[in-house]
Amino acid sequence: QEKNFELKISHWVPATHSLQKALEDWAAAVEKDSGGTIKSKVFPAQQLGKAFDHYDMARDGIADVTYVNPGYQPGRFPIIGAGELPFLMSEAKGGSMALDAWYRKYAEKEMKDVKFCLAFVHSPSSFHSRTKKIVVPDDIKGMKIRPAHATMANFVTQLGGTNVQSSAPEVRDIIERGVADAVTFPWGSLLLFGIDKVTKYDMEAPLYVTTFAFVINKDKYNQMSDKQKKAIDNNCNTETAGKVGEYWGKMEDAGIDKIKAESSHEVYKLTPEQIGLWKKAAEPLVKTWAEGVKKKGDADPDAALAELKASLTKYNALAQ
């Protein structure tokens, strides 16, 4: 006799975000594959806990499945931070599949307190600025920027800018008040949080992506029957990671055209020379990242990064 489960799925973005739908779809697929014995309920908007705590929530059983941004806690998940390095990924679906396929073996060490489900990225994005057009790395000097994650924060510091921290819903407010001049933010979400109303200049370049993961409470998973475990595993794989990334990526990419259509915005591309300058400027970040990985000692950074690039090449998502 199989036990019935009702999983609590928790995330921290608004219920209107495409992630809500992605998680509902995930839950429906698990329910179907389990023959209806695993049902779920999605709790959006930090109803069960704060954004920063979502990894711990799955580990401790406060929720059963959670959505995690590993970059929110610098130092804690250094390996997956490779995905945050600038000019690495060109698109969401392939990037997600490549990241997931690559990270699976590292997750066993780095996210060992939970059952790792999948990892994915959103569409590449870049700087959106209120005060000035950011074209070359030198432009960052003296600017106040709200970075997407720890790697971008390091980049800003290294280029002579300063970081301003805030949660996503507060970004509009801090730009409006001049606390920050610019933000790194994905395109569609820019509209969702109303940040397009307070920014003017948008760099269109694959400067960065943010890595995310779905993780599951280990005890819950271990209590399941083999058939139920299989229903979970069926939906915790590279293919599903691609689907989640693609679904979200479409939402973000749709934002590019909407913002281009806004007369108050100037969306600009970079020349190959300018991109070269950015890539060169980003080189020290690789070193910083590698040091962080070495310090925690769960992987050999050089090998790991080479593998990630190979994986990206395989899934056609390595930024050129």
Add this chain to the structure above:
Amino acid sequence: MSTDAVAVLGFVALFALMLLRVPVGMAMGLVGVCGFGYLVGFTPALKLVGQTSMRTVTDYTFGVIPMFLLMGTFVSNSGMSQELFRAANGFVGHLRGGLGIATVGACGGFAAICGSSVATAATFSAVAYPEMRRFGYPQSFATGVIAAGGTLGAMLPPSTVLAVYGIITEQDIGKLFIAGIIPGILAMTMYMLTIALIGWFRPDFLPRGTPIPWRERFAGLKSIWAPVLLFIFVIGGLYGLPFLPRFTPTEAGGVGATGAFLIGLLTGRLNKEKILASLLQATRTAAAVFTVLIGALIFGYFLTVTQTPQKVTELLTGLGLGPYGILALIMVMYLVLGCLMDAMAMIILTVPIIFPVITHLGFDPIWFGIIIVMTVELGLIHPPVGMNVFVIKSVVKDVSFSTIFRGVIPFVVTDLIRLVILIAFPMLALWLPTRMAG
């Protein structure tokens, strides 16, 4: 046990513990952990305690609370209330009931730099009450004016309860503060009119003062530069006035506190004892508020698991009362609850349950923040229990509760009328925030 039964039992246990004087935050935390433990598991429930406690106290946006509290204690301890009262009295003291009108005006000025209604009431019990008694104002009227004037502290920005409402509902605290300006001025105006009317109908009840020469009146105005400067800098910075640095709410609080400290220090109004006392008072109150916030979050996670907010929304919207009928029902509930607990506890306990109903009905969240603060502030002065009344009684020893409540009744009536006006014309609250600089 069904989740509904667990939720109901949770509320019963919560009220029992609170009535036995267990601190509100601790009671919510205890019941929340037990409920969450019963429904989800006790190991996760205990983890929830550590996680929620640490996350709440290290959340920078919550820093807005201790900072505005500190600004308030510095302002109170530097005696700026005296000058505000003297300045207001210079202009209206000679009218019938003029000292009462001056008290309301000074309360408003003080409220513009202090976020607490109780602190405002306490301050003017010491400053304005002796003056009113000296000129022969009845005890009931004098204390009633102060109780009502005190509520301006939470209505006019800055406001601790509004900040907490903003934190719980994830609304922009800056917008909430700005939204309180017009309703706060409306409250002042209506209180003054009420006093004028009382004087009109019962001339024997309220005396007049002696007129003061115009030169002295303007001299009095000059002495209130400090509160004016603080208000313009802090609230102006929040609103986005030209030529001023722009602040987030937490920064506005921090800058306001430091500003109040510097002004007090440079004008010699803050000595070492007063500085230390200000720091201590702010710490104590902040700790008390954060205890309730932590407890409420844990209790809220328990309610999330039981789906209580959704069920309450379904229940209320299914009554067929229409949006305003439901709103009226909620208001009545708050007035009843106002007999039991203070404003902060009420807001923290009920908003997570009521807020989904309000957004579901399509009401504006900023506007509702103003409405709910007006309602809970009414709870501070209406019989049989009210925190402002309690505070006045502790400063003015020789007055009975019934006397204060008798004096407060005209202002309770005024407040109810103002509530209806704000519900009928939401623009009064929303016009300024929509014009905030972008």
Add this chain to the structure above:
Amino acid sequence: MSRAWMDRFIDTIEWIAAAFVGIVALNIFLAVILRNTLSYNIPDSFDIGRMLLGILIFWGIAATSYRGGHITVDLVWANVGPKYKRMIDVFATLVLLFVVSVQTWTLFDKVRGTYNDNVLTFDMHMPTWPFFAVAWAGDGAAVLLIAIRTYRLIFHPEEMQEEPKIKAVE
């Protein structure tokens, strides 16, 4: 433990908390000034600010718990005789002691987790656990103080004469 010693201990704890309020305000003030004049952000001013806030609150809770400064519903308490008042006070303090003890124990777990997980600050990559540990110590002090309060309430109630207090919150 002599009474004078206990009182000094309690005062010290309260002063530590009060000092932190001032430091948090100063940190914000400096950050705002530097940003608006020199366009300079103090590295980690955000992370340090929020962790100082945590320290101030937990140490403040210690002091508040001892002084009976928490937000309470006094309706019943204010309307009963001294005997029942005392019973209510003892009951409420015992619950308080229990809750804060549990909280302190779970927080220790949280601090240990922060240490094990190598969580760093954003700008300077400092470990965060020492800040968390100092905050936790405040909660530990709270347990001690509430224990003293409980002891005094039960055995020396005359030392705990409490005025209905003014809570400048609302």
